Amino acid sequence: MATQDLARVAPVRSLDPAVTRAEIEEFLIHEAALLDEWKLDEWLALVAEDGRYLIPSLDTPDSDHRTALFLISDDRRNVASRVKQLLGRTSWAETPHSRTRRLVTNVRILEQAEDWVKVTANFAVWRFQHEATDCYVGRYIHVLVRGPSSGLMFRERRAVLDLETLRPHGKLSFIL
Amino acid sequence: MEKIELKEFIIDDRGNGIFRINRQAFTDPEILDVERREIFDRTWLYAAHVSEVAKPGAFVTRRVGGRPVIVTCDASGKPHVFLNSCPHRGNLVCLEKSGSARALTCFYHAWSFDLSGKLLGVPDAEAYTPAFKREEMGLKSVPRMENYRGMIFISYDAGIESLESYLGNAREYLDYMIDFGGDEVEIVQGAQAYSMKANWKLLVENSMDGYHALSTHHRYFHQYLPDIGMDPAAWAGANRTMGRGVSLGGGHAMVESPQRPTPLTSSAKVELDAIRARLVEKHGPDRAHRIADYTRNLFIFPNLILISLWHTVRTFYPLRPDYMEVDAWALFPKNDSQQLRQKRMDNFLSFLGPGGFATPDDVSGLEGCQRGFATMRELPWSDISRGMGREEPSSQDELQMRAFWRRWDALMHGRRGPSDCADRPERRLAAE
Numbered sequence: 159m160a161t162q163d164l165a166r167v168a169p170v171r172s173l174d175p176a177v178t179r180a181e182i183e184e185f186l187i188h189e190a191a192l193l194d195e196w197k198l199d200e201w202l203a204l205v206a207e208d209g210r211y212l213i214p215s216l217d218t219p220d221s222d223h224r225t226a227l228f229l230i231s232d233d234r235r236n237v238a239s240r241v242k243q244l245l246g247r248t249s250w251a252e253t254p255h256s257r258t259r260r261l262v263t264n265v266r267i268l269e270q271a272e273d274w275v276k277v278t279a280n281f282a283v284w285r286f287q288h289e290a291t292d293c294y295v296g297r298y299i300h301v302l303v304r305g306p307s308s309g310l311m312f313r314e315r316r317a318v319l320d321l322e323t324l325r326p327h328g329k330l331s332f333i334l
Numbered sequence: 335m336e337k338i339e340l341k342e343f344i345i346d347d348r349g350n351g352i353f354r355i356n357r358q359a360f361t362d363p364e365i366l367d368v369e370r371r372e373i374f375d376r377t378w379l380y381a382a383h384v385s386e387v388a389k390p391g392a393f394v395t396r397r398v399g400g401r402p403v404i405v406t407c408d409a410s411g412k413p414h415v416f417l418n419s420c421p422h423r424g425n426l427v428c429l430e431k432s433g434s435a436r437a438l439t440c441f442y443h444a445w446s447f448d449l450s451g452k453l454l455g456v457p458d459a460e461a462y463t464p465a466f467k468r469e470e471m472g473l474k475s476v477p478r479m480e481n482y483r484g485m486i487f488i489s490y491d492a493g494i495e496s497l498e499s500y501l502g503n504a505r506e507y508l509d510y511m512i513d514f515g516g517d518e519v520e521i522v523q524g525a526q527a528y529s530m531k532a533n534w535k536l537l538v539e540n541s542m543d544g545y546h547a548l549s550t551h552h553r554y555f556h557q558y559l560p561d562i563g564m565d566p567a568a569w570a571g572a573n574r575t576m577g578r579g580v581s582l583g584g585g586h587a588m589v590e591s592p593q594r595p596t597p598l599t600s601s602a603k604v605e606l607d608a609i610r611a612r613l614v615e616k617h618g619p620d621r622a623h624r625i626a627d628y629t630r631n632l633f634i635f636p637n638l639i640l641i642s643l644w645h646t647v648r649t650f651y652p653l654r655p656d657y658m659e660v661d662a663w664a665l666f667p668k669n670d671s672q673q674l675r676q677k678r679m680d681n682f683l684s685f686l687g688p689g690g691f692a693t694p695d696d697v698s699g700l701e702g703c704q705r706g707f708a709t710m711r712e713l714p715w716s717d718i719s720r721g722m723g724r725e726e727p728s729s730q731d732e733l734q735m736r737a738f739w740r741r742w743d744a745l746m747h748g749r750r751g752p753s754d755c756a757d758r759p760e761r762r763l764a765a766e
Contacts, residue, residue, distance in 0.1 A: 213689055215524035217431060224676050227524030227664050230689035231680065239561035243691060248552040251694035288701070290531075323527035324688050325659060328701075331694035 172273045173304055182277050182302070183265045185310045190260040193333055198241040201333070206303055206311040211237045213334060219318050229330055244332070251331035256287040258332060262298070274303050274313060281317070283334060285327075292327040294334055296320045344743045345715070346736070348757060351722035353736050354715040357707045360533035365746075366655050372745050373636050374399045378480075378487040378500050380638040380649050381405060383665065384413055385484065385520035386432070391449060394432040396661070399490060400651060403476060404428045404438070408450035413481060415488050416451055416473040427473065438473075447473045483512050484519065485647075504586035507632045510625045511640045515667025516612040521647070522664040522679065526687045529659050532700035534637065534652040537660070538738050540696055541639040541648065542589050542631045544577060544729035545720060550699050551685075551692045558684060558691050559597075568594050577729030579721065581756040585635030585741025587734035593627050596643055598681035605674045609667075633734065635741055640665075644682040656704050662687065722757055733757055 192201040205211070213230040214221050223231040232240060243249050261282045269276040276299070283294040301314040317334045324330065343365075345354040359365055381398045387407040394405050395418055402418035404427065420427050425442040437454055439446040446455040451473035456462075478489040480497035485508075487497050494500065501508060512519055530537065540546065548555060548570060555566040577591030593599070599606060606626075613622035632640045639648045648662040664682050666675060685692040706713075718739070721731025737755040744753040 216527060218524045221523060223679075224672065225523070227522045227526070227679050228683065228689075229526065229687055231683055235562060236684065239558050240691070242561065243553045243557050246553060246557055248556070249695070250550065251698040253698075288705070323529070323659075325527065325529040326531065326657070328529050328531065328688065329694035329697045330689035331698075 173270070173275060177267070177270070177275045177302070177304075177310070179265055179267055181310065182267065182275070185302070186262045186265060186279055186298075190262050194258050194260055196245075196255055198245055198333070202238060202241045204309075204311055205234060205237050205315065206305065206313050207234055209234050209237065209312045210314050211240075211312075211333075212314065212316040213330060214316075214318055216319055216321055216323060229324075240333070249331070251329055254287075256285045256332050258286075259284045264297075268299070274301050276301050281334075285332065290326075294319060294321065294327065294330075343746075344739060346740065346743075348722070351719060352717075353719045353722060353732070353739075354717050355739060356714055357710045357716055358714070360535060360704065361655050361707050361710060363655055366652055368746055369652070370400065372748065373742065374490075374651070376489075376491045376494065376745065376750065377636050378478075378489050378494065378497050378634075379636075380485060380634070380647070381415055381476075381479075381488045382413075382486045383484055383519075383521045383647070383663075384481060384486060385668070387413055388520075389434065391434040391436060392432075393428060393430075393435065393438070393449065395428050395430065397651065397659070398476075398488060401476075401490070402426060403488070404473070405486065406438075406449040406451075408448070410450075412450070413479075413486060414449070414451060415476045415479045415486065417476060419474070420445060421453075421471050421474055445471075451475060482508070485512075500584065501634065502584050502586065503582040504584070504588075504632065504634055507582070507588055507590075507630060508634070508640070510628075510630065511632060511642060511645070511665070513613070513617070513625050514609075514642065514645070515670065516609050516616060517667040517669050519645075519665050520668045522666050522675075524664075526662040527659070528662075528688045528697075529657065530650075530697050530700050531657050532697075532704040533655055534650055534658040535738075535742070536700045536703055537650050537658065538633065538637070538639075539718070539735045540700055541641070542579070542587060542633050542734045543732075544579070544589050544591075545732070546696075546699070550695050553695070554685060554691045562597060562600075564595060564597070564600060579727045579729050579731050579734040581733055581737030583752070583755060585738050585745075585753070585755060587633045587737040587755075588630055589729040589734055590628050590630045591729050593629055594643075596681055597684050598677055601681070602674055602677045605671070605677075633738065635738065641686075644686050645678065646682065646686055727757070 211232040212223050214228050218226050244252055262279050264280040266278050268278055279298045285292045296319040299316045302310045303313045305311040343356045343359045379399045382405040386394050387405050390407055390409050392407045404416045404418045406414045418426050420440040422445050425440050427440045428438050437446045437448055444457050448454055453468050453472045476488040477492040482497055555569050559566045580588045610626045613626055630642045637649050645665050646662050647665050650658045650660040652658045666678050687693050718732040718735050721727030721733055727733035740755040741753050
């Protein structure tokens with residue numbers, strides 16, 4: 159999302175107190191643990207009401223979800239449904255649930271505005287299912303805001319994969 | 335040419351209405367060798383859409399039918415498809431996935447070619463004898479290339495019939511897949527390149543299988559649609575069997591149902607009504623009705639699927655009996671508003687692709703079949719007999735898959751003339 163678009167969205171509240179890298183790292187480490195433990199309801203609470211979960215197509219990693227086809231372009235309603243589906247009993251691609259383990263590192267603040275902060279981090283997510291091992295490598299580019307209880311939340315949660323194709327991974331059925 | 339014994343791979347008992355596939359057809363590396371030789375090397379294969387190389391100098395590279403190819407648009411605007419291998423010593427000439435260039439240069443010895451394939455530069459060319467003809471050393475075109483309304487198909491069989499004749503009855507439905515927006519179509523930026531650890535023929539079956547939808551995609555119909563305020567009754571209710579499965583001849587096949595509500599039909603009702611009105615103006619009410627009021631999964635033999643609910647183009651190719659590469663794109667109207675484009679993409683992604691709410695479950699299902707085939711000796715047959723006794727099989731039946739398999743079986747046995755693909759033969763063929 160371009161900076162000018164972010165400015166147009168009404169703030170949840172101002173980024174007060176100012177955000178530090180340490181706080182962002184805490185937040186991302188906490189988030190990774192929730193996902194690895196499949197505590198998806200708790201994870202969903204970290205997505206702001208105007209939040210989006212995005213994964214660009216692998217041949218166009220820098221594209222805009224409004225003009226290019228992504229692999230995932232969920233608004234808050236779709237993220238909520240995704241979580242409900244994954245916790246339900248008929249998401250066959252995640253039955254049984256994959257085991258995942260995430261390493262989130264190299265956290266940097268890219269841009270800080272009055273009410274949002276844009277951060278990046280590297281990730282490597284190992285996924286184990288049906289005796290196959292897949293590794294998803296890339297970087298996050300997130301736009302974070304402060305939620306009602308002053309904790310950080312995602313306004314935009316973007317996972318940009320370095321993979322050239324999803325081969326042999328085949329699917330992005332868990333939350334990356 | 336040596337032929338492996340294939341007779342027992344299909345049971346096609348039209349009298350009793352039983353159709354079975356021997357699971358070895360999904361697992362045997364020798365079968366795959368024959369498939370490459372008798373099917374993929376002798377049919378028309380979808381390669382690209384002209385919109386991907388719209389401007390002079392544009393190129394894309396990909397694998398089609400197992401070969402690396404370069405699709406280009408030359409300086410005069412004409413599309414070409416070349417084998418991506420240097421005529422000199424074999425290196426890939428173009429290593430980029432896509433781009434724009436005046437010339438393509440093989441880095442190995444710096445031979446360069448223009449986008450019509452002509453050899454431009456050979457360093458130290460004076461070392462060659464007069465018998466070395468530069469004009470013979472350009473990029474090698476694929477044996478055949480034809481463009482049907484922007485869809486570029488290639489064949490590695492120089493003697494194959496024309497593309498139009500090959501498409502046969504499928505042409506009419508391919509036209510609907512192109513005409514639906516009342517406008518020219520283009521491939522949307524952003525490709526879905528993924529894979530399945532499954533035999534490619536499982537994806538042929540799955541891509542036009544109405545029967546699996548409610549169980550495999552339960553979460554889409556019973557969780558996602560209600561979550562966005564839609565009633566799944568049109569999908570899950572009694573009306574679901576209203577569609578039909580059709581053999582189009584030549585192994586091409588289709589399932590077709592009256593148009594159904596999707597996230598798009600609710601989010602873009604006004605725009606879609608306006609497009610329908612334009613279609614009536616342009617094509618008349620009957621044709622507009624056939625274009626706009628049905629949903630279709632159209633299969634073009636051997637490995638191309640177009641699905642109208644999301645307007646996807648999907649092709650796939652086996653690297654091993656138990657592994658295929660899949661490439662899928664969105665084919666949308668060029669001049670849709672940005673809002674409608676986004677609604678179409680959201681609709682597409684809610685169901686399709688590695689991150690959609692449906693495709694991953696198909697991947698899992700097909701991979702599960704493949705793993706299950708390890709029991710092949712004890713459980714040798716898969717059944718696709720549904721609807722064989724019916725006058726008009728429905729979209730929940732399996733005629734469309736039998737149509738594929740009958741053509742597959744004919745080609746695997748080297749019978750390249752017309753095949754009898756329907757349950758009730760349209761014509762009896764002397765050759766069969």
